[in-house]
Amino acid sequence: EIVLTQSPGTLSLSPGERVTLSCRASQSLHSGYLAWYQQKPGQAPRLLIYGASNRATGIPDRFSGSGSGTDFTLAISRLEPEDFAVYYCQQYDTPPWTFGQGTKVDMK
Amino acid sequence: QVQLVQSASEVKKPGSSVKISCTTSGETFRSYSLNWLRQAPGQGPEWMGDIVPIFHMANYAQRFQGRVSITADESTSTVYMELSSLRPDDTAVYFCARDYTVKAPYFEYWGQGTLVTVSS
Numbered sequence: 001e002i003v004l005t006q007s008p009g010t011l012s013l014s015p016g017e018r019v020t021l022s023c024r025a026s027q028s029l030h031s032g033y034l035a036w037y038q039q040k041p042g043q044a045p046r047l048l049i050y051g052a053s054n055r056a057t058g059i060p061d062r063f064s065g066s067g068s069g070t071d072f073t074l075a076i077s078r079l080e081p082e083d084f085a086v087y088y089c090q091q092y093d094t095p096p097w098t099f100g101q102g103t104k105v106d107m108k
Numbered sequence: 109q110v111q112l113v114q115s116a117s118e119v120k121k122p123g124s125s126v127k128i129s130c131t132t133s134g135e136t137f138r139s140y141s142l143n144w145l146r147q148a149p150g151q152g153p154e155w156m157g158d159i160v161p162i163f164h165m166a167n168y169a170q171r172f173q174g175r176v177s178i179t180a181d182e183s184t185s186t187v188y189m190e191l192s193s194l195r196p197d198d199t200a201v202y203f204c205a206r207d208y209t210v211k212a213p214y215f216e217y218w219g220q221g222t223l224v225t226v227s228s
């Protein structure tokens with residue numbers, strides 16, 4: 001199965017800062033079949049990005065995704081207070097669909 | 109508004125089985141694949157399998173093969189996930205989720221989650 005490795009494990013940042021999160025796949029994801037999610041405690045994950053760079057419905061444009069092959073990035077241009085959460089990547093190139101272990105973005 | 113409503117939390121003994129339900133609208137039931145995922149404390153989600161409800165065609169992640177069964181009831185627009193031979197490390201929140209669109213297995217709509225605790 002495809003293993004997704006996210007880095008860093010935790011980021012401590014302040015509102016207004018820019019953040020970039022990394023997701024590396026153990027093999028190439030053809031056609032950029034990668035999604036990003038945000039999860040807050042006690043909630044289901046929220047879809048942010050699919051197809052590596054397409055924002056899901058209602059997602060603010062401060063969120064952007066990029067990458068191809070094995071290396072993907074989620075960027076948040078200016079952190080808002082509601083953006084402090086855990087972020088996961090998910091590949092849907094080859095079943096079983098797999099998720100990374102997450103990056104926690106917490107407030108400094 | 110797409111809704112996926114799951115059954116209540118369960119506490120089970122090791123070696124037993126659990127069956128969780130996920131009820132949705134007729135349109136979702138007829139038109140989309142529905143997936144089961146789980147999330148253990150402090151870990152990322154883990155995909156267990158999916159079903160095309162109207163065809164009763166299920167696919168399972170290999171690590172759950174033989175222990176998981178996903179079924180669908182058209183009369184109530186409900187899908188079920190049964191996991192057998194439970195172990196303490198099956199303790200997790202279990203989610204159902206709908207494919208974003210046809211053959212697009214990423215997940216915009218999720219159930220509220222069902223906590224399954226496996227403990228003697």
